[in-house]
Amino acid sequence: MKAKQPICSVLMLPWLAHGHVSSFLELAKRLAKKNFLIYLCSTPINLKSIENKITQEFSHSIQLVELQLPALPNLPPHYHTTNGLPPHLMLTLKEAFELSSENFSFILKELQPNFVLFDFLQPWAATAASSLKIPAAQFFTTGGVTSCFMIHFSRKGSLRFPFSSIYLHDFEEKKISQILNSSSANGVRDADKVFEGVQKSTSIVLVKSFKEIEGKYLDHLSILAGKKAIPVGPLVRDFIDDGDDEGKASIMEWLDKKEQSSVVYVSFGSEYFSSMEELQEIAYGLELSGVSFIWVVRFPTGENIKLEEALPKGLPERVGERGLVLEGWAPQTKILRHTSVGGFLSHCGWNSVMETMKIGVPIIAMPMHLDQPFNARLVQDVGIALEVKRDINGRLERDEIAKVIREVMVEEKGEELRKKSKELSQTMLKKEDEEIDLVVEELLQLCKIGKTN
Numbered sequence: 001m002k003a004k005q006p007i008c009s010v011l012m013l014p015w016l017a018h019g020h021v022s023s024f025l026e027l028a029k030r031l032a033k034k035n036f037l038i039y040l041c042s043t044p045i046n047l048k049s050i051e052n053k054i055t056q057e058f059s060h061s062i063q064l065v066e067l068q069l070p071a072l073p074n075l076p077p078h079y080h081t082t083n084g085l086p087p088h089l090m091l092t093l094k095e096a097f098e099l100s101s102e103n104f105s106f107i108l109k110e111l112q113p114n115f116v117l118f119d120f121l122q123p124w125a126a127t128a129a130s131s132l133k134i135p136a137a138q139f140f141t142t143g144g145v146t147s148c149f150m151i152h153f154s155r156k157g158s159l160r161f162p163f164s165s166i167y168l169h170d171f172e173e174k175k176i177s178q179i180l181n182s183s184s185a186n187g188v189r190d191a192d193k194v195f196e197g198v199q200k201s202t203s204i205v206l207v208k209s210f211k212e213i214e215g216k217y218l219d220h221l222s223i224l225a226g227k228k229a230i231p232v233g234p235l236v237r238d239f240i241d242d243g244d245d246e247g248k249a250s251i252m253e254w255l256d257k258k259e260q261s262s263v264v265y266v267s268f269g270s271e272y273f274s275s276m277e278e279l280q281e282i283a284y285g286l287e288l289s290g291v292s293f294i295w296v297v298r299f300p301t302g303e304n305i306k307l308e309e310a311l312p313k314g315l316p317e318r319v320g321e322r323g324l325v326l327e328g329w330a331p332q333t334k335i336l337r338h339t340s341v342g343g344f345l346s347h348c349g350w351n352s353v354m355e356t357m358k359i360g361v362p363i364i365a366m367p368m369h370l371d372q373p374f375n376a377r378l379v380q381d382v383g384i385a386l387e388v389k390r391d392i393n394g395r396l397e398r399d400e401i402a403k404v405i406r407e408v409m410v411e412e413k414g415e416e417l418r419k420k421s422k423e424l425s426q427t428m429l430k431k432e433d434e435e436i437d438l439v440v441e442e443l444l445q446l447c448k449i450g451k452t453n
C-alpha cells in the first residue's frame with residue numbers, strides 16, 4: 001500500500017506514565033486514520049511497552065521517537081518510566097525528564113513537525129516548540145473535572161469549587177493539595193506547571209473526555225484556562241480478543257458457570273498498591289457481601305509478599321468457589337465484557353472509568369488517590385456508580401464495603417445503575433469517535449500556522 005501524503009505532522013510528548021503514554025497512543029491512532037503523521041516521543045523503556053500495539057496499519061503513520069534522559073544516579077534507563085518505579089525516585093524521574101529538554105529540542109529541529117502536543121507537567125516542551133515557531137497545545141489525559149481543579153488550585157490556591165456534585169472530603173483535600181502543591185526540581189509547584197502549560201498552549205487545549213458526561217466542566221475549563229477546551233472523546237482501546245491462553249481460559253470457564261450480572265470484578269489499576277490494612281478490609285468486605293467476585297491483587301515488585309500470607313487466614317476456604325483471587329494481572333476488558341459480571345469495584349482511574357462506561361458495567365467506586373476522588377464523584381453524579389464511604393480519617397471499613405457491594409449487585413438500586421450504564425454505553429457506541437472530527441478541524445487550522453513559519 002502506498003502511503004498518502006500526510007496532511008499534518010504532530011509530535012506528541014506524554015508524561016512517562018503508562019496511562020498517559022497509552023492515551024496519547026490512542027489519540028495518535030485516531031489522528032493517523034485521518035491522515036496525520038504522528039511522532040510519538042518517549043523514553044526507550046516506555047516505547048518498548050507500546051511497540052507491539054502499533055499494528056501494520058499504522059507502521060508508517062505513527063513513528064516512535066526515542067528521547068534519551070540524562071544518566072542520573074539511582075535512575076538507570078529501566079527506571080525512565082513510572083511503571084515499577086520505587087516511589088522515592090519519582091522526583092528524580094521528574095528532574096531527569098526536565099533535563100532532557102535540550103535533547104527534545106534537537107528532536108524538534110530534526111523532525112520539524114507542524115504541531116506539538118505535550119502533557120500536563122512539561123511546559124518546557126511548549127517553550128522548546130515556540131523557540132522554533134511550532135505551535136503547541138497541552139493534552140489533558142485526565143478528565144475535565146480534574147483539569148479544572150488543577151488550574152483552579154494554581155490560580156486561587158484552593159480546591160473550593162462552584163459545582164456542588166463534585167466535592168472533596170477533608171482527608172482527600174489535604175492529600176490532593178499536597179500533591180498539587182509539591183514541586184519538582186526547579187521549585188515550581190506541579191499545579192503551576194499545569195497552568196503554565198495551558199498559558200503556553202496556542203488557542204486550544206485537548207481533554208480526554210466527552211460532552212455527554214462533562215459538558216459543563218469543559219465549559220468551565222475553557223473559562224479558567226482562557227483557551228478553548230476541546231474533548232477528544234473517551235479514547236478507549238479497541239477490544240482485541242487475542243485468544244484464551246491457559247490462564248485466561250480458566251477464568252472464563254469460572255465466569256461461564258456464574259449467573260448473569262452476579263459477579264463483581266475488583267481491581268485498583270496497575271500503579272496502585274493497597275496497604276496491608278486496606279487489603280484486609282477489602283477481603284473481609286468481599287467475604288461479608290456474599291457476592292461472587294474476581295479480585296486482582298498486586299504487590300510492588302521486589303517486596304516478596306506472599307498472597308496467602310497477605311490475605312486473612314482461612315479466607316480461600318471460607319469463600320470457596322464464590323471467589324477468585326488473582327495475583328498481578330487479569331484480562332480486565334475480557335472479564336468486564338462477560339455477561340456474568342454485574343459490577344466493577346474500582347479505584348476510578350480515568351482510563352478504567354472510560355473503559356467501564358463504554359462496556360456498560362456499573363461502578364462501585366473506591367477512589368484511592370490522585371484524581372480518583374474527583375472521578376468517583378463524577379460517575380456517581382452521572383448515575384452509574386455508588387461510592388464506598390470512608391471514615392472521617394479516610395479509612396476503609398469492611399461493613400461499608402460489603403453494604404455497597406450488595407446495594408449494587410443484589411438490591412434494587414443496582415437495577416437503576418445497570419440501566420443507566422447500559423444507556424450510556426449505547427450512546428458511546430453510537431457516537432463512536434465523533435469528537436475526533438472537531439479535533440482534526442482545529443488541528444488543521446493550527447498546523448497551517450506551523451507550516452507557514
Ligand SMILES: *[C@@H]1O[C@H](CO)[C@@H](O)[C@H](O)[C@H]1NC(C)=O
Pocket residue numbers: 068069070071099100101102103
Ligand atoms: C541527551 O542524549 C544523549 C544520547 O543521545 C545522552 O547521552 C545524554 O545524556 C542526554 N542528555 C540529557 C541532558 O538528557
Ligand SMILES: *[C@@H]1O[C@H](CO)[C@@H](O)[C@H](O)[C@H]1NC(C)=O
Pocket residue numbers: 157177178181
Ligand atoms: C502549599 O505550600 C505552601 C508553602 O510550601 C504552604 O504555605 C501552603 O500552606 C500549602 N498549601 C496547601 C493547600 O497545602
